Amino acid sequence: MKIDVKKVSKLSNLTLTDKEEKEFDEQLNDILHYIEQLNKIDTTAVEPTTQVTGLKNITRSDEHIGGMLPPEESTSGTEKKHNNMFVVDKLVETNE
Amino acid sequence: MDITNLTITEIIDGYKEKKFSVSEIVSSYLERIEKLNPELNAFITLDAQNAKKKAKDLDSKTPNGALYGIPLGIKDMFLTKGVRTTASSNVLRDYIPPYSGTVVNVLEEAGAISLGKLNCDAWAHGSSGENSDFGNTLNPWNKERVPGGSSSGSAAAVAASLVPFSTGTDTGGSIRLPASFTNTVGLKPTYGLVSRYGVISMASSLDSIGHFSKTVEDSARILNVTAGADGYDSTLAKRDKENYMEDLKKEIKGLRIGIPKEYVSDALDKDTKQAFEKSIKALEELGAQIIEVSLPNTDHAIATYYILQPSEVSSNLARYDGIRFGKDRSYFGKEAKRRIMLGTFTLSSGYYDAYYKKAMQVRTLIIKDFKDAFEKADALVAPVSPTPAWKFGEKADDPLQMYLSDLLTVPINLAGVPAISVPAGFSEGKLPIGIQFIGPHFSEKLLFRIGSQFESKTEHYKELPNL
Numbered sequence: 001m002k003i004d005v006k007k008v009s010k011l012s013n014l015t016l017t018d019k020e021e022k023e024f025d026e027q028l029n030d031i032l033h034y035i036e037q038l039n040k041i042d043t044t045a046v047e048p049t050t051q052v053t054g055l056k057n058i059t060r061s062d063e064h065i066g067g068m069l070p071p072e073e074s075t076s077g078t079e080k081k082h083n084n085m086f087v088v089d090k091l092v093e094t095n096e
Numbered sequence: 097m098d099i100t101n102l103t104i105t106e107i108i109d110g111y112k113e114k115k116f117s118v119s120e121i122v123s124s125y126l127e128r129i130e131k132l133n134p135e136l137n138a139f140i141t142l143d144a145q146n147a148k149k150k151a152k153d154l155d156s157k158t159p160n161g162a163l164y165g166i167p168l169g170i171k172d173m174f175l176t177k178g179v180r181t182t183a184s185s186n187v188l189r190d191y192i193p194p195y196s197g198t199v200v201n202v203l204e205e206a207g208a209i210s211l212g213k214l215n216c217d218a219w220a221h222g223s224s225g226e227n228s229d230f231g232n233t234l235n236p237w238n239k240e241r242v243p244g245g246s247s248s249g250s251a252a253a254v255a256a257s258l259v260p261f262s263t264g265t266d267t268g269g270s271i272r273l274p275a276s277f278t279n280t281v282g283l284k285p286t287y288g289l290v291s292r293y294g295v296i297s298m299a300s301s302l303d304s305i306g307h308f309s310k311t312v313e314d315s316a317r318i319l320n321v322t323a324g325a326d327g328y329d330s331t332l333a334k335r336d337k338e339n340y341m342e343d344l345k346k347e348i349k350g351l352r353i354g355i356p357k358e359y360v361s362d363a364l365d366k367d368t369k370q371a372f373e374k375s376i377k378a379l380e381e382l383g384a385q386i387i388e389v390s391l392p393n394t395d396h397a398i399a400t401y402y403i404l405q406p407s408e409v410s411s412n413l414a415r416y417d418g419i420r421f422g423k424d425r426s427y428f429g430k431e432a433k434r435r436i437m438l439g440t441f442t443l444s445s446g447y448y449d450a451y452y453k454k455a456m457q458v459r460t461l462i463i464k465d466f467k468d469a470f471e472k473a474d475a476l477v478a479p480v481s482p483t484p485a486w487k488f489g490e491k492a493d494d495p496l497q498m499y500l501s502d503l504l505t506v507p508i509n510l511a512g513v514p515a516i517s518v519p520a521g522f523s524e525g526k527l528p529i530g531i532q533f534i535g536p537h538f539s540e541k542l543l544f545r546i547g548s549q550f551e552s553k554t555e556h557y558k559e560l561p562n563l
Contacts, residue, residue, distance in 0.1 A: 001450075003441050012410065012440045013417070013425055014433055027495050028438055034496055035399040038454050041461070048456030049463060051331070052301065052512030053288050053537055058330040065327055073194035077421025086419055 001036065003028045100128045100257045101560060104166050104314040107260060111165060118165035122151040122209060125167045129211065129258045132563055135239070136256055138249040140172060140230045141180045142212040150209045161207030162321050169253045169262040172213040173220055174200050175294040179210075183296045184228040185218040186427040187416050197294020198326045199263060199305055206321045211259055214249030218429050219413065220265055220298045222246050223273055223501045226492050227431045235277060236561040237528055241485040244274030247308070251278040254308045255528075256563055261309040261318060265295060267302045268401055269480075269505025272517035276480035276530025279519045279559060280308050281547070283315045285323065286538050287512035289335075293328035299408035302401075302509045310557055312518060312547035316340040319540060335538065343545040349383030351546065353533075354473030358394035359504055365483040367523035372479050375520045375531050378553050379477065384546075389473055391465040396458055397507040402499055403442050403455035404510075410439025434495060459510050466511040466536075475546055476534040479504055480517045484527035508534055516543045519556035528556075 005025045009016050016024065071084035080087040099107075099116055110116055126144050133139050147167070154165050175181050175193040182188045196204075204210070217227035225233045225248025233248040235241045236256040243252040247264035251274030254262050264271040266284035275282025283306040290305040297303060305322070309315045319340045325332040360372065380386055413436055418424030428436070442451035469476060482503060491498045508515045513534060520531040533550075535543045551557060 001447075003437070005437065008437045008441050008444075011444065012433075012436045013414075014428065014436060015426055016433070020430075020433075024434060024437065027434060028441075031402060031434075031438060031496055031499070032441075035402050035451070035455075037399050038396060038403070038458055041393075041396060041458055043454060043457035043461070046457040046460050048453055049459045050301065050456065052459075052463065052510075053286065053331075053333055055288065055331065055333060060327065060330075067195075067328070069194055075420075076194050077191060078419065080419070088419055 001032060003032055099124050102260060103310045104163070104260050104317055105311070107166055108164070111159060118151040118154045119148065121165060122147050122167055122211070125211060125259060132256055132258060135234065136236060136252055137231050137233050138214055138253040138256065138258055139169060139212045140182065140184065140215045140249065143179050143210055144212070147209050147211050154207065161205070162317060163203060164207035166208045166261065167211050167259050168203065168208050169212060169214045169250060169259040170200060170210050171216055171247050171250045171263050171265060173216060173265050173296045174263055175296070176200055176210065176213065179213065181213065182230070183219050184216045184230050185429065185432065186229045187422045189423070191422050195294065198291035198328060199322050200294065202321055214253055214262055216248055216250070217246035217431070219296070219432050220246040220267060220270055221409070221431045221435055223269065223498055224248070224486070224491065226488065227429060229429055232488060235485050236563055237278065237526065238485065240487055241527065242277070242488055244277035244485060246270040247274050250308050251275055251280055251282070254278070254280045254310060255561060257560065261307055261314060263305070263307050265298065266304045266306050266509065267298045268405060268509050269502040271306045271308065272480050272505050272515060272530070272532055273502065275308055275517040277485040277528060279528035279556065280310060281312055281315050281519070281557070282306065282308050282517040283319065284508065284515050285319065285540060286514040288331045288333050289514070289538065289540070290322045291326040291329040291332055293326060297412040299405040300412065301408060302405060304509065312516065312544055312551050313341065313344055315516065316344060316544040338541055340541050340544055343541055344548040346545050347383060348546055348549045351384045351475065352387055352473045353379055353384045353546070354387050354389035354469055354476045356391045356394065356469065356476055356478055357388050358391050359478040363482045364479060368479050368481070368483060368529055371521035371529040372531060375550070375554070376477070378550060382549050382553060387473060389469040389476065391469060391507065393458065393462045393465050394507055397462060397510055398499060398503060400455045400458045400462065400510060401506045403451050404459065406435040406439035407443045407452050408439065409435045410443065431495070462507055462510045466513055470536045475539070475542060478532055478534065480530040480532045484523045484529055513537055514540050514543055516547050518547045518551060520554070521556055
């Protein structure tokens with residue numbers, strides 16, 4: 001297998017310079033080659049591990065537990081806001 | 097008396113005997129930071145005014161709390177309300193969080209006083225500290241060498257006695273490796289023992305929240321404060337509170353301690369091997385029964401880790417879009433970009449089964465290795481790193497070589513078990529060497545017992561760097 005750096009950088013929303021693209025192409029495929037050693041291991045009938053201490057279905061009662069930030073504080077990490085809401089680029093095209 | 101070379105226990109005793117006040121302790125550590133930090137670069141944000149204020153406040157009250165008046169440094173992966181938190185990345189260069197993480201809160205409630213935020217590899221990605229966007233942290237034992245990473249500042253700060261303890265995160269070795277490079281004690285608790293709430297996520301199925309201290313006793317004292325469910329992290333196991341300091345003085349005679357044969361291969365450097373052998377002798381003299389065990393899938397651990405971890409990293413770092421906090425994605429450094437792209441690839445449509453699922457299956461085999469080993473042994477002992485600290489730049493241009501330096505720490509994270517790195521001596525060139533004790537899930541009390549007995553016998557922690 002080979003990593004197509006151009007495609008993956010687009011999927012990751014990362015902009016790369018030509019130089020970076022070349023460098024990452026070499027490094028990432030080097031790493032990919034290394035991790036493909038796992039193909040040699042027979043894992044038929046082996047369950048995948050998602051939670052290492054075996055916890056399942058952790059729930060809590062559906063009650064407010066506090067610790068909610070007021071809107072002024074939860075939007076304090078950006079200057080791009082309007083009436084305590086985050087300002088984002090327009091995503092939907094209109095026909096106007 | 098130099099009051100900045102003290103352990104937590106010694107500071108507590110000093111307060112009891114009224115040898116010094118909290119303000120005096122805080123001021124002397126701040127003075128030491130002022131003197132040594134410009135060169136070491138362990139702290140990247142200082143919180144001196146707040147610390148002095150809190151110290152004065154504590155002095156006016158009756159002593160209370162397990163860490164009353166104890167200064168600490170906080171790895172810059174932990175959110176601190178009102179104090180800049182960067183993950184040592186340019187993306188968060190100016191970020192000031194509106195709340196603090198659980199660990200920060202409980203430490204402060206126990207009376208600990210933060211002096212500021214500590215440097216690390218950006219987003220905790222690295223084994224040397226060199227991936228920080230805030231410059232390298234130097235190793236106090238040898239300034240041409242790396243302090244280890246990713247918790248580079250946390251390790252260097254304790255080693256240089258800038259603070260008696262510091263917080264860290266360990267996803268693949270980020271506490272134990274730097275602890276072993278700096279003659280400090282580094283604890284990586286069981287996955288799900290300490291809350292991750294308010295800690296910047298790296299790889300969620302592996303992230304473990306721990307700390308650095310000068311002694312094992314101090315390490316146990318800190319875990320007494322940080323362990324336990326908080327209602328905000330659903331991976332925390334609901335367990336009864338334990339007193340981790342209870343068994344520190346208990347002898348280890350008759351305990352079966354296993355050496356994983358795959359960990360003592362020819363890849364170990366000569367001095368590391370020698371220090372390890374001496375440590376084994378010390379354990380035998382303490383009455384432990386040393387046996388050989390096998391962890392047959394050790395060779396596959398790095399490959400497994402470098403599928404699972406970047407996959408989870410790519411998902412966790414997707415939130416940094418410059419909208420709600422921080423700068424846009426063009427501010428990511430090279431290592432973050434590498435991991436995001438690698439993870440995006442292994443999770444992408446058509447490749448998920450071949451990589452991520454495969455790695456989760458091999459992880460099951462690695463966990464089974466540890467379970468089998470713990471049938472034969474009560475705990476395991478192993479070197480932390482195949483070599484002592486390397487020189488700056490030595491591995492910086494070759495990511496795969498850098499990844500391989502975590503060979504002896506990564507399997508422990510994959511198995512989710514706890515491990516503690518304890519000073520084990522020095523190389524010929526006076527570079528610190530560490531060993532790690534590894535136990536079954538939630539066996540921290542046993543690890544502290546072994547570590548404490550080993551430390552009392554060997555006393556390597558008493559050696560300090562020449563600064």
